[in-house]
Amino acid sequence: MTDTGRIPDDLESPAEIAAELGTGARAPFSTPQRLAQAKELVRSLAVSHTNAGLYPTTHPLVAQSLGELVAAVDTLHRAGFDDVTINIYKGTIFVENQVFPEESVTYRRLTEDLLSHGISALTFLGGLRPADAAVLVEVLADTAITDIDAARLAIERRGVNTVAVAETTALEDSGTEEQGRENKARARESYDAGVAAMRDVETQAKLGKVFEVEPLQQVVSSLLDNLFRDPAAVLGLTAIKGHDDYTLNHSINVCILSLSLGASLGLDDASLRSLGLSALLYDLGKVRIPEDILGKQGPLTTDEWHIVKSHTSEGADLLKRIQLVDQMPMVVAFEHHQRHDMQGYPDVPGGQEQHLFSKVVALCDAYDAMTTRRPFRREIRPDKALAVLMQGRGKAYDPSLTKALVAMLGIYPMGAIVKLDDGSTGVVFRVNNDDLLHPRVKVLADPDGRWHEKPEVVDLRAIDPANGIFLHSIVECVPAAEAGVDDVWQYL
Numbered sequence: 322m323t324d325t326g327r328i329p330d331d332l333e334s335p336a337e338i339a340a341e342l343g344t345g346a347r348a349p350f351s352t353p354q355r356l357a358q359a360k361e362l363v364r365s366l367a368v369s370h371t372n373a374g375l376y377p378t379t380h381p382l383v384a385q386s387l388g389e390l391v392a393a394v395d396t397l398h399r400a401g402f403d404d405v406t407i408n409i410y411k412g413t414i415f416v417e418n419q420v421f422p423e424e425s426v427t428y429r430r431l432t433e434d435l436l437s438h439g440i441s442a443l444t445f446l447g448g449l450r451p452a453d454a455a456v457l458v459e460v461l462a463d464t465a466i467t468d469i470d471a472a473r474l475a476i477e478r479r480g481v482n483t484v485a486v487a488e489t490t491a492l493e494d495s496g497t498e499e500q501g502r503e504n505k506a507r508a509r510e511s512y513d514a515g516v517a518a519m520r521d522v523e524t525q526a527k528l529g530k531v532f533e534v535e536p537l538q539q540v541v542s543s544l545l546d547n548l549f550r551d552p553a554a555v556l557g558l559t560a561i562k563g564h565d566d567y568t569l570n571h572s573i574n575v576c577i578l579s580l581s582l583g584a585s586l587g588l589d590d591a592s593l594r595s596l597g598l599s600a601l602l603y604d605l606g607k608v609r610i611p612e613d614i615l616g617k618q619g620p621l622t623t624d625e626w627h628i629v630k631s632h633t634s635e636g637a638d639l640l641k642r643i644q645l646v647d648q649m650p651m652v653v654a655f656e657h658h659q660r661h662d663m664q665g666y667p668d669v670p671g672g673q674e675q676h677l678f679s680k681v682v683a684l685c686d687a688y689d690a691m692t693t694r695r696p697f698r699r700e701i702r703p704d705k706a707l708a709v710l711m712q713g714r715g716k717a718y719d720p721s722l723t724k725a726l727v728a729m730l731g732i733y734p735m736g737a738i739v740k741l742d743d744g745s746t747g748v749v750f751r752v753n754n755d756d757l758l759h760p761r762v763k764v765l766a767d768p769d770g771r772w773h774e775k776p777e778v779v780d781l782r783a784i785d786p787a788n789g790i791f792l793h794s795i796v797e798c799v800p801a802a803e804a805g806v807d808d809v810w811q812y813l
Contacts, residue, residue: 332708335732335795339757341711342728348755349417358396359416360424362445363407365390367428373458387454398447406444408489409435411783411792419755420782426789434461439469442487449483456481504551505813511543512558515573516566519601523568526608531643534598541576541597545590548580553735553751556581557813560736562693562700568607571689576600578685579678582722585729596678599653603682606636606654630666633658652676657683661719680719684710684726687718694802702798703730703737732757736813738804739795744768746804747779748812756782759791763812765804776812 333341350359369386376383397405408415409432414425425432435443438461456479466472469488476484518536525532548555559574579600583593607615610632614625621629636654645651656679659665663674675683691706701709707727714723731752733739738748739762747762759781766772783792801809 329709329712332705332712335704335708335758338708338711338727339732342724342757348419350419351755355400358393358400359405359419360421362390362393362397362405362416363414363421363424363428363431365393366407366443367424367431369454369458370431370434370461373455373462378455378459383455383458384451387451387458390454391449391451394445394447394449397445404444404446406442409441410489410780412436412786413783415782418753420753420759422782422784422789425784425786429786432786438466438472438486439488440472440486442489444485444487446483446485453481453483457484501551501554504547504554505557508544508547508551508554508558509810511540511547511555512561512573512577514543515540515576515601516569519569519572520566522602522605523608526605526639534643534645537598537601538594540573541580541594541601544577544580544597545593548577548584552581552584553813556730557735557810559689560809560813567693567695568604571686571693572601572604574689575603575682575685578689578726579681582681582685582726582729585725586722595647595649596681598647599650599678600682600685602636602640602650603653603657603686604632604636605639606632606634609635609639630658633667649676649678653679653682657686660717661714662716665717675719680722684718684722688726688730694800700800702800703734704732704798707732707734728754728757731760733760733795733798735760736809737798738801738806738809740797740799741781742794742796746770746799747776748806748809750778750813753780753782759794762795765806765812 350356365386369383369390372380372383372386378384378387394405406417408418412425412429412432414421414428414432435441443457456476460466460472460475463475466475469486472486476486515537518540522532522537544555555577559577561570561574576597580593580597583596588596610629614621614628617625633655637651640651640654653676655667656675659667659669659675659679660683661675661680663669688706688710691701691709692703694700707730710718710723711727714720731749731754733749733752735749735752738746740746741762741764745764745768746766747764749760750763751761753760761778761780763776763778764773765776779793781791781793781795784790785792801807806812
């Protein structure tokens with residue numbers, strides 16, 4: 322079946338798409354009010370630090386700034402933060418895991434003094450008192466303290482338990498490295514079980530037999546459990562592209578993308594389970610389409626195209642025959658090619674709209690299909706695929722859902738192979754929701770093409786505090802095969 326994968330010439334640039342999306346909804350300080358509160362925390366700490374370097378802690382100016390610092394911590398505590406951490410990564414200030422580039426330049430002396438004391442993570446807990454804040458700024462003013470152990474001991478000896486200092490080397494996700502490996506292995510088990518279950522369903526359906534739905538429901542439950550435990554471990558599975566078993570891998574990838582998007586939209590547990598099952602079975606009707614038509618590399622005839630389009634009604638019919646209690650898989654199988662503007666197929670009476678689940682599955686189906694290499698075409702780079710979806714919003718795809726998907730995946734999605742501005746090659750390891758243009762990247766090869774024995778994780782949000790310019794940026798995405806990467810998933 323012909324699929325040229327041609328990319329339109331008038332796509333929006335990554336910067337234009339990022340500007341439309343704004344700050345990711347999952348960033349800790351995504352609302353203007355919370356952002357202002359976080360900025361005030363950094364400002365009050367910097368002012369307290371500066372004043373304490375000029376006057377004794379009993380001076381009115383110092384007392385005032387310490388009071389403002391206590392108030393800033395209390396405000397964030399009342400906003401729902403049990404504790405709040407200021408991180409310093411390569412001279413760049415982060416509050417929690419959200420970057421503050423302007424503050425990194427403005428309060429450069431604060432970051433330098435923190436690092437000179439061996440402190441790159443400073444945590445404020447609820448109940449901070451002015452006396453506790455005074456101890457902190459006194460420790461920072463003490464030039465004899467040059468390492469984290471001395472700084473921690475000086476704070477603890479003064480009886481302060483509302484301030485904690487630590488030394489970090491990178492901004493990693495919560496949890497240990499070992500726990501991350503376990504989550505990744507557990508998620509992969511769910512993925513492989515899903516492929517096996519879908520293979521059984523496909524075989525039974527081709528033979529005209531009634532298949533059991535319970536194994537698929539178990540797959541959805543397992544994926545959901547893993548998704549809530551470690552979203553990145555599950556979403557990273559979509560980097561697995563099985564060229565030999567495209568249909569099977571594609572259905573699992575669409576299920577994962579749909580569950581992830583549904584969770585980000587706030588769907589309840591029952592709805593997510595229904596959506597997940599629908600995403601596994603939406604293309605089941607293709608078992609009734611001859612293989613020579615589905616895999617045809619030349620243009621389809623009119624008759625062949627009519628046969629291909631029949632897979633939606635054929636799928637609904639297959640699912641109707643097994644008498645599912647949940648009717649949504651049948652609905653999604655029938656509707657997933659109708660488009661948001663209802664100009665697709667099959668035809669339905671005027672005024673009818675696609676169900677939300679059909680819109681979600683259609684969007685996720687299109688993204689995974691575009692980013693997977695097929696015998697008759699190359700894959701489309703992830704950033705370009707998302708730009709194609711954005712161009713189609715309001716027509717083929719629901720506008721709000723399209724933006725939600727891009728915000729969830731990032732302008733450069735996890736698993737994308739990228740070239741950096743210094744010529745090095747990396748794989749996007751994690752998306753930063755507060756800055757979609759600057760994810761965390763595992764650098765695989767240096768500018769001369771030499772592969773690193775152990776990839777280094779680089780957070781592209783890091784800036785040069787002297788001028789506020791990013792230390793590194795992405796120049797372009799490249800196909801994994803072109804970069805010499807056989808298995809992207811191993812790096813995630």
